[in-house]
Amino acid sequence: MEIPEATNFIQEIIVDDLKTGKRDKVHTRFPPEPNGYLHIGHAQSICLNFGTAQKFQGKTNIRFDDTNPTKEDVEYVDSIREDVRWLGFDWEDREYFASDYYDKIYEFAERLIELGKAYVCELKGEEVSEYRGTLTTPGKDSPWRNRSVEENLTLFRRMKAGEFEEGECFLRAKIDMAHPNMNMRDPAIYRIKKATHHRTGDKWCIYPMYDFAHPLSDWMEGITHSICTLEFEAHRPLYDWFLEALGLENRPQQIEFARLNLTYTMMSKRRLLELVESKTVMGWDDPRMPTVSGLRRRGYSPSSIREFCERIGISKADSMVDINLLYFCIREELNASAQRVMAVLDPIKLVIDNWEEGRFEEIEVENNPENPEQGTRKILFGKELFIEREDFMEEPPKKYFRLKPGGEVRLKSAYYVTCVGCEKDENGNITVVHCTYDPESRGGETPDGRKVKGTIQWVSAVHGVDVEVRLFENLFTVENPAQVPEGQVWQDLLNPESMIVKQAKIEPMVANATAADRYQFMRLGYFCLDKDSTAEKLVFNRTVGLKDSWVKQQK
Ligand code: ATP
Ligand code: MG
Numbered sequence: 001m002e003i004p005e006a007t008n009f010i011q012e013i014i015v016d017d018l019k020t021g022k023r024d025k026v027h028t029r030f031p032p033e034p035n036g037y038l039h040i041g042h043a044q045s046i047c048l049n050f051g052t053a054q055k056f057q058g059k060t061n062i063r064f065d066d067t068n069p070t071k072e073d074v075e076y077v078d079s080i081r082e083d084v085r086w087l088g089f090d091w092e093d094r095e096y097f098a099s100d101y102y103d104k105i106y107e108f109a110e111r112l113i114e115l116g117k118a119y120v121c122e123l124k125g126e127e128v129s130e131y132r133g134t135l136t137t138p139g140k141d142s143p144w145r146n147r148s149v150e151e152n153l154t155l156f157r158r159m160k161a162g163e164f165e166e167g168e169c170f171l172r173a174k175i176d177m178a179h180p181n182m183n184m185r186d187p188a189i190y191r192i193k194k195a196t197h198h199r200t201g202d203k204w205c206i207y208p209m210y211d212f213a214h215p216l217s218d219w220m221e222g223i224t225h226s227i228c229t230l231e232f233e234a235h236r237p238l239y240d241w242f243l244e245a246l247g248l249e250n251r252p253q254q255i256e257f258a259r260l261n262l263t264y265t266m267m268s269k270r271r272l273l274e275l276v277e278s279k280t281v282m283g284w285d286d287p288r289m290p291t292v293s294g295l296r297r298r299g300y301s302p303s304s305i306r307e308f309c310e311r312i313g314i315s316k317a318d319s320m321v322d323i324n325l326l327y328f329c330i331r332e333e334l335n336a337s338a339q340r341v342m343a344v345l346d347p348i349k350l351v352i353d354n355w356e357e358g359r360f361e362e363i364e365v366e367n368n369p370e371n372p373e374q375g376t377r378k379i380l381f382g383k384e385l386f387i388e389r390e391d392f393m394e395e396p397p398k399k400y401f402r403l404k405p406g407g408e409v410r411l412k413s414a415y416y417v418t419c420v421g422c423e424k425d426e427n428g429n430i431t432v433v434h435c436t437y438d439p440e441s442r443g444g445e446t447p448d449g450r451k452v453k454g455t456i457q458w459v460s461a462v463h464g465v466d467v468e469v470r471l472f473e474n475l476f477t478v479e480n481p482a483q484v485p486e487g488q489v490w491q492d493l494l495n496p497e498s499m500i501v502k503q504a505k506i507e508p509m510v511a512n513a514t515a516a517d518r519y520q521f522m523r524l525g526y527f528c529l530d531k532d533s534t535a536e537k538l539v540f541n542r543t544v545g546l547k548d549s550w551v552k553q554q555k
Helices: 009-020 040-055 074-086 098-114 125-132 149-160 210-220 230-245 269-277 292-298 302-312 323-337 439-444 508-512 549-554
Strands: 027-030 059-064 095-097 118-121 170-173 188-192 206-208 225-229 253-257 339-341 347-352 361-366 376-381 384-388 408-411 416-424 430-437 465-472 499-506 519-521 525-529 538-544
Touching (some): 009 040, 009 225, 027 225, 040 074, 040 225, 098 118, 098 149, 098 210, 118 149, 149 188, 170 230, 206 210, 210 225, 465 508
Parallel strands (some): 225 253, 347 430, 465 538
Antiparallel strands (some): 118 170, 170 188, 188 206, 408 416
């Protein structure tokens, strides 16, 4: 195989490994913990692991990292599979569970004991931290550190047999209690946890620590490059130590990259779970959630998410990505492909006084001016229409180019109309706007070339369909909701207006919308059908608005 050129620091390591012959293949893995739904940060990791392997004709495994028996759930496993597949990646038959390795991992632990590199320690909670020392002071040896191999083996087997209670003792590595890296100060390998595991049931009452299970799982699967986020950097010496201490050849290499942080977005699974459980959102797939399922429901495509991950790339230093870049990626895609339709979110009636009662006219409009191949459709224009309430003002400020008394606007693709008055209810609220139309302006063109600055959309009052429309804003009001100001809790940072529901009117053609369809509601943004939609009541989500603030910021 010709070795492709590296375009980031991880690929540089790989290219080097392939060129020097350190490796003859690339094998990565994506190791989610099934304790929540995947979010956009995971999507970055998925694109990175699968994308990197693909580039070098390698393979990627999925490994459910289910070493924590109490927090995991089958629902999460299923959702993770669905999301990875939806993002466009295939792990073929290479789906593994860390819990499948418990027997082997246990054997490795016994081997470490036999090598004199692990011991059963009986220090309890507080004592353990006390003995560990601090960043500036060395720790001291546990009084149980120098037990014989036989004694350790016996005790460890008794731990496995359930003869001790939680916290009574644990197995730890024998490394160096004065090591400058705290992770190397005789870290725990196995702890007692009398919990039922979602796959292994009650077979085990001792569970391996992540730091022990992970390198061994990587090694057993033949992983070459074990890509993880930056917080594991200080664990790397331990990752290497376990593999070396056990004398394993062809060791995988751990490589860290900076995790994705997005502005106005909470990424911690624990917090996302709280949002779901408190019913602050409609579920893991609420369109405001940063989860893959939420983005899917919101109308994002897999390709737009992959494009986003491609654009942000990877780095070795933590940073914050502007959420507008995510919006930009889906907007670009939808701009090219979405069917244009007219909708009115906050309808007010418009009556054309000089139009004949009962007369309708067919108007042909383009389905997508960005792509003429999408053809045209016909819509009906008549005497009574709906327009957007905010497109009329009785007493407008200067430079208001929409409808006002005596003012003229273009009704999109139809006619010029001039406002001649309005009706109000007993509270002074405007109920109907009256206009006259210029028969010479059919199709929105004027014969005399007179200029009209405003163009507004409309929906035929007779033919328009009632739909519910949900508009979304960021779930949080602050750029970095992970940083909670003193005296506040993170819930205080929630945006109370993150979802606004409108009873809208829309062109009749959308009555046949399917889940796969994407629309641009002219002047309003891009929309898709929500899963709450029924035959009686269509529900649309706004995927993203039309305004492109990200590009503006770049200029
Ligand atoms: P959280 O802290 O939100 O619970 P986690 O890191 O514990 O996330 P895992 O299920 O263990 O979640 O993550 C699976 C993989 O996804 C890991 O390799 C992890 O490094 C990666 N990952 C998780 N969050 C992010 C993120 N924000 N950006 C990039 N990669 C991430
Ligand atoms: Mg994790």
